[in-house]
Amino acid sequence: MMPPEQENGVAPTNQTEPPVSTSNVSPCPEPDRVRFSVLRHSLHPITLKFEDVSYSIKIESGQGWCSSPKPKITRAILHGVSGTARPGELMAMLGPSGSGKTTLLTALGGRLPGKISGSITYNGGPFSSATKRRTGFVAQDDALYPHLTVLETLTYAALLKLPSSLTLREKAEQAEMVAAELGLTRCGNSVIGGALLRGVSGGERKRVSIGQEMLVNPSLLLLDEPTSGLDSTTAQRIIATLRWVARGGRTIVTTIHQPSSRLFRMFDKVVVLSEGSPIYSGAAARAMDYFASIGYEPGFNFVNPADFLLDLANGVTPDPRQEDDDDQNQEFHGRQDDLQSTKQFLIHSYKKNLHPLLKEEIHQQEQQDSTKSSSRCWDNQWTTNWWLQFKVGLLFFFSIFWGFFPLFNAIFVFPLERPIIMRERSSGMYRLSSYYIARMVGDLPMELVLPTIFVTITYWMGGLKPSLVTFALTLAIVLLNVLVAQGLGLALGAILMDVKQATTLSSVLMLVFLLASGYYIQHIPMFIDWMRYISFSQYCYKLLVGVQYSVNEVYECGHGSCRAYDFPAIKSLQIHNMAVDVAALVLMLLGYRVLAYLALRLGHQH
Numbered sequence: 001m002m003p004p005e006q007e008n009g010v011a012p013t014n015q016t017e018p019p020v021s022t023s024n025v026s027p028c029p030e031p032d033r034v035r036f037s038v039l040r041h042s043l044h045p046i047t048l049k050f051e052d053v054s055y056s057i058k059i060e061s062g063q064g065w066c067s068s069p070k071p072k073i074t075r076a077i078l079h080g081v082s083g084t085a086r087p088g089e090l091m092a093m094l095g096p097s098g099s100g101k102t103t104l105l106t107a108l109g110g111r112l113p114g115k116i117s118g119s120i121t122y123n124g125g126p127f128s129s130a131t132k133r134r135t136g137f138v139a140q141d142d143a144l145y146p147h148l149t150v151l152e153t154l155t156y157a158a159l160l161k162l163p164s165s166l167t168l169r170e171k172a173e174q175a176e177m178v179a180a181e182l183g184l185t186r187c188g189n190s191v192i193g194g195a196l197l198r199g200v201s202g203g204e205r206k207r208v209s210i211g212q213e214m215l216v217n218p219s220l221l222l223l224d225e226p227t228s229g230l231d232s233t234t235a236q237r238i239i240a241t242l243r244w245v246a247r248g249g250r251t252i253v254t255t256i257h258q259p260s261s262r263l264f265r266m267f268d269k270v271v272v273l274s275e276g277s278p279i280y281s282g283a284a285a286r287a288m289d290y291f292a293s294i295g296y297e298p299g300f301n302f303v304n305p306a307d308f309l310l311d312l313a314n315g316v317t318p319d320p321r322q323e324d325d326d327d328q329n330q331e332f333h334g335r336q337d338d339l340q341s342t343k344q345f346l347i348h349s350y351k352k353n354l355h356p357l358l359k360e361e362i363h364q365q366e367q368q369d370s371t372k373s374s375s376r377c378w379d380n381q382w383t384t385n386w387w388l389q390f391k392v393g394l395l396f397f398f399s400i401f402w403g404f405f406p407l408f409n410a411i412f413v414f415p416l417e418r419p420i421i422m423r424e425r426s427s428g429m430y431r432l433s434s435y436y437i438a439r440m441v442g443d444l445p446m447e448l449v450l451p452t453i454f455v456t457i458t459y460w461m462g463g464l465k466p467s468l469v470t471f472a473l474t475l476a477i478v479l480l481n482v483l484v485a486q487g488l489g490l491a492l493g494a495i496l497m498d499v500k501q502a503t504t505l506s507s508v509l510m511l512v513f514l515l516a517s518g519y520y521i522q523h524i525p526m527f528i529d530w531m532r533y534i535s536f537s538q539y540c541y542k543l544l545v546g547v548q549y550s551v552n553e554v555y556e557c558g559h560g561s562c563r564a565y566d567f568p569a570i571k572s573l574q575i576h577n578m579a580v581d582v583a584a585l586v587l588m589l590l591g592y593r594v595l596a597y598l599a600l601r602l603g604h605q606h
């Protein structure tokens, strides 16, 4: 994909540009735009706002008498931090080590235990499970499987997390693209490694972690020190990547240690923390002007704004007198008490000058956010409604239960009766065909009564289509399914004449039928896929769904209304011609029974 930042001296690779054009970014060629469409745009942009966020922890004071519990003291980690990050923005949190960057990031990711005061909202609402699913979090210590290769790690993430509308191949392609994007192609086949297994370098591990989160196409991406331990070119590339990812409508917040001036220029917003208190929060491009306005300007040879901000966060201020004396060593000075008073002054200035503006900005947006979140239903946890999921599930279990049950019952019939048939037939008591037909007809009432009672109760209780015709069709399909399953059971019993073998074989067959039907697994491998055509459960299930929903039926979904036939579990069934499904079942109904009869006859002759 990208980078982009030509002015930063990073050579563009085979990558494309951000989708939203910015002043320093040129539009990408059309073919790449199509190829990278999955990660290009966020589907559910999130505006993140945090206001007066404070957080304290209780720690043991270290003083206690012998075995008496040590008294606990409260330690404030964050004091009233505010800010906003909108879709398309890349926000950086700067500050000295221990200033609270990770704590704030963890709070924004909804992962901080204990009570946080102040407010953190996502499109005006609290942290919900929907927000959680759309939030990616790259922690400082990456947890990756050491034995997988880089490409395998990314491919598994892609397979598990990318939408089911993509094929396996497309998902694998996305993994490869992200690997290329993060410069991981060369080590794609190297194992990740761990404490006992030498693997890829620390920087590469970090990039794999980032890649994993990027693959899920998060709307909000939070990263803790993504560039730590990386060389400046790689760090540059990663931040440029994050900026590109943000431009696709995502909100990105990252903590960062000592960014170079090139990196600093890529941030849209910065929050600068000093001992948990903010000294700046707002546009990165205006930070220097703000500090100049309160009397802090860098020296004439000062090149990196990030260094300047970090010095201020440490209470170190530029000393104009030193600039003339000794450029090389001492641009700043400060005694301990001076440092403290500088920090206090900066915190005070923030409260006085920036905090009211931020508050205003946060509340101005609030109204827009609440309108947005009420008009859009992206906060729905699922894009399909509960009833549809329930009903499609119920129909599936109709077809499965009334496949297994008669099948396993029927398996026992011939093996158990064999000695009696042999004896009675050898004394010429009856024809095999008359026994066979009588056996089937005799079993019929019991075989059909139970499923009729079952369907009558569950159909109406389950809230399926309240139509007598549909009910009658559903019942007829289930009964047909029962008869087919019974026929298969009879055939297996007659062929094997051994209950144990027949039970094992039918269990395997049924499981293969279920898998081949595609309900549990999609994109079935070719060698097993053909089995769907001999799976009676599949035909039964298709018919049950087919009579339940008409082609143009719609249901309420995350996008307003959606066609039932577009619901993934229904779409994958490919309900085109129900007459073919009925014909297949009828053919099986007769075929299995004829097979059972022939097997009995042959067995008897031997």
Ligand SMILES: Nc1ncnc2c1ncn2[C@@H]1O[C@H](COP(=O)(O)OP(=O)(O)OP(=O)(O)O)[C@@H](O)[C@H]1O
Pocket: 057, 059, 077, 095, 096, 097, 098, 099, 100, 101, 102, 103, 104, 255, 257
């Ligand atoms: N659970 C905890 N118990 C004790 N102290 C804690 C805990 N969590 C955070 N702290 C303290 O809070 C302060 C802020 O920690 P935090 O990890 O947020 O800082 P940071 O700015 O991310 O630091 P670094 O850049 O070194 O990672 C530190 O002094 C840390 O020791």
